[in-house]
Amino acid sequence: MVFAHDTAMALQAAVALVNSALEPVTLATPAELDEFFSDYGYTGRHDGDQAEVDAVHAVLPRLRELLTADRDDAVDLVNEMLRESRALPQLRRHDGYDWHLHAVEPDRPLPERIIVETAMAMIDVIRTDEMSRLGVCADDECEGLVLDLSRNRSKRFCSLACGNRNAVAAYRARQAAGA
DSSP: OOOOHHHHHHHHHHHHHHHHTSSSOOSOSHHHHHHHHHHTTOOSOOOOSHHHHHHHHHTHHHHHHHHHSOHHHHHHHHHHHHHHTTOOOEEEEETTEEEEEEOSOTTSOHHHHHHHHHHHHHHHHHHTTOGGGEEEOSSTTOOOEEEOOOTTOOOOOSSHHHHHHHHHHHHHHHHHHHO
16 A cells, blocks of 8 residues: 555654654654654744653654554544544645645644644545554564555564564574574
8 A cells, every 4th residue: 555645754753753752762852853843844833942842742642542553443533633633634735745635724833733644644544444554563672663664564673773683683593493
């Protein structure tokens, strides 16, 4: 399944945000949030202060709940998020991107826009029954989220570090079994 650009970006941003709360914590400073804002194509209001960083971090548990929910629970969460924000989806074109959806005004606080954009992206995931694209890292010692946008659905780890750690462990286990 190939998602629309705005859906894929919102999902990638949400997973990156949730994973930023894991040790070591990232996105802890206004400068790191500035980089995130730019990297994931956010537009609109961006206060760029520590209060905004703290407000973004405050929504991470809610994003994690949505991204790890089963399909029916995700529906309830999406509807609740959109209702609370009084989302009104509209098509927009800007910054070189063709028509895509925005559901709240650009002057709304960044944490609210993150919640709404993630909820809007999850509509596509739910409607296409692609919940298996989201999961928790296969590393037993990691709680990171994984977004698998690959064609063959083979992504199991949240990062190269987790993948490499497990590959080394598997290699060592094979070597010990053969000795």
